[in-house]
Amino acid sequence: MAITSIDIDAEQLRRAKALTGAASNREAVDLALRTLVAVRSQPAAVERIIARAFTDEQIDAPIDSPSAE
Numbered sequence: 001m002a003i004t005s006i007d008i009d010a011e012q013l014r015r016a017k018a019l020t021g022a023a024s025n026r027e028a029v030d031l032a033l034r035t036l037v038a039v040r041s042q043p044a045a046v047e048r049i050i051a052r053a054f055t056d057e058q059i060d061a062p063i064d065s066p067s068a069e
Contacts (some may be wrong), residue, residue, distance in 0.1 A: 008029070013028060013029075016028045016032060018029075
């Protein structure tokens with residue numbers, strides 16, 4: 001893991017820690033970075049799903065419904 005020195009708005013960091021329950025500044029920043037990457041990656045994942053080609057067997061696959069007990 002890289003060690004980096006950055007300037008961070010102290011109030012935003014305090015709010016992020018309060019909202020997430022992060023115990024340390026490092027944990028809050030790590031969570032923020034992972035969240036940003038996940039959120040920004042979602043549109044690409046959705047586009048891959050939309051573009052997927054399904055075979056007839058997949059489209060007409062039987063539906064397995066839970067039994068009513």
